[in-house]
Amino acid sequence: MRLHAASLYYFDAVRRAGSIRAAARRLNVASSAVNRQILKLEDEIGAVLFERVPGGVRLTAAGEALARHVVVVLQDFERARGEIEGLKGARIGHVDIVTIEGLTRTFLPEALGQLHDRAPRITVSATTQGSDRIAAMVTGGQADMGIGFDIQRQPDLRQAAVARFRLGLVAAPGHPLAGRPWVTLNDCIGHRLILPDASLSIHRILRPLLADLPPGEGAFVTSSSVQLMYRMTLAGLGISFQTRLGLEPELARGELVHVPLMRQGEPMWSELGIYVRAGRSLAPSVDLTLRLMADHLVAVAREG
Missing domain, CATH: 3.40.190.10 (Periplasmic binding protein-like II)
Known part of the structure; x- marks a missing residue:
């Protein structure tokens, strides 16, 4: 179901990984194949997308502009794929979550256990970051949702659920x-x-x-x-x-x-919120995970 050019997928993989070699490992292809796709894309667009730096690559201004488009395109494609699977009666898909380390001991395992019981074919990638990085990863398309304390508000970030906990x-x-x-x-x-x-x-x-x-x-x-x-x-x-x-x-x-x-x-209180990119249409797998996480957040806040 790759409706879009392979070069866009390769571009997104390099953007996420920060290097062509790391992206090739994740894609399970040769580094030369990834490099060819990036060069092809740069030739079609007429601009350099990545600046080669020690240890990897980083986006140029043109690359940043393309990245904003690619994030929307690929996330919308994942949503469409999930809707098609939903028509078949299947709950399937993948969700990228970024959260803080403190939630990995009890909160996240409990919530993911509930998700597995409801939809065992949904897979999850969970990354830990400080709260200062969560918003950027969600708005930049590196994560479908972010969960963290006292994340500063911004126009392209939507707070889907929140609860207060005593410090x-x-x-x-x-x-x-x-x-x-x-x-x-x-x-x-x-x-x-x-x-x-x-x-x-x-x-x-x-x-x-x-x-x-x-x-x-x-x-x-x-x-x-x-x-x-x-x-x-x-x-x-x-x-x-x-x-x-x-x-x-x-x-x-x-x-x-x-x-x-x-x-x-x-x-003194601290707000724990669940966030998604503002204006995004959520894939069914992301929407279900978001609703389960929100319900679990409310339940935990009620308990303590």
């Missing part, structure tokens, strides 16, 4: 702050802090408050890895900050404690 201090049960009903960031001064870096959404929420810390009271560790922060907190090496999502097993076993974080007498 809190996370600590080992023996920590001096673990027994409190709530804490402020001022209460955390003098304790070892394990903090997210700028690639994680919670950094933006904490940044104005942390700016007021006295000299020498900064982070013990700053990291982009939710897993590292989780492991260090579990080992009692400091305190960190996040929602309860992903920590449910440890909280239930009493291995970690989540203490609500307050600011000016009010709880």
